[in-house]
Amino acid sequence: MSTSTNFNQRLILASSSPRRQELIQALGLPYIIRVSDADETVEGKITPSELVEVLSVRKASMVREMLEAEEKHGIIIGSDxxxxxxxxxxxxPVDEQDAYRMLQSLQGSTHQVYSGIACIDASNGKHVVSHSVTHVxxxxxxxAQILRYIATGEPKDKAGSYAIQGIGATIVQAIxxxxxxxxxxxxxxxSDLLLAFDIEVL
Known part of the structure; x- marks a missing residue:
C-alpha cells in the first residue's frame, strides 16, 4: 500500500508554468500550486547543472517560507x-530580437536542455535535489520560418525560445x-526523488 494517500504526502508545485502543472497531474497524487517569485539571478561562474539545481531549491524554499504554519505539510517541488x-x-528571451538570436543560433545543430528538480519536506525542511540533461x-x-514561429507568441516565456510540446515540435529533428x-x-x-519521502508513484 503506497503512503501517497497520506494527507501529509501531498505535493506542492512551486511553479506558475501550465506545462509543469499538466505534468504534475500525470502522477495521480494530490497536489496544490503555490507560485514562488524567486530571484533567478546567480552570482559568479556556475555550471548549467549547478544553476538549475540552485534555482530549483531556491524556488521550493521560497514557497516553504510563504506557507502558513498549518499549511506546512507535503512535499514542495521546485524545478528550473x-x-x-x-x-x-x-x-x-527578453524580446523578439533575443528570441530570433537564440533560434538562429540553435537551428541546424544540437544543444542541451538541463532541468533541475528539488523536493523539500514542508514540515521539516529535509530536501533532495538532482537534474537531468537531454540533447535536442x-x-x-x-x-522566414523563424520569424513565423516567433509570431505565434510561443517562444516568449520559454528557455531557449521554443516549446517542444507546442508547435515548436515541428522544428525539433531529434532528441x-x-x-x-x-x-x-x-x-x-x-518519481525517484519522491522515494526519499516514502512516496511511491507506482
Missing part, C-alpha cells in the same frame, strides 16, 4: 530549466534523453 548551446546558457537537435530553418526534461519537469527523476 535552461537551454545550453556552446557553453552559453540560454534562458527566456533542431532542424535547419529559414529566417536524446528524457522528453519531459525538455518540457520542464523530468517525471522519471521526480
Amino acid at each position: 530549466t535552461v537551454v545550453v548551446y556552446k557553453d552559453e546558457i540560454l534562458g527566456k 537537435t533542431m532542424k535547419p530553418m529559414s529566417d 536524446e534523453g528524457d522528453y519531459f526534461t525538455v518540457v520542464g519537469l523530468p517525471l522519471s527523476k521526480l
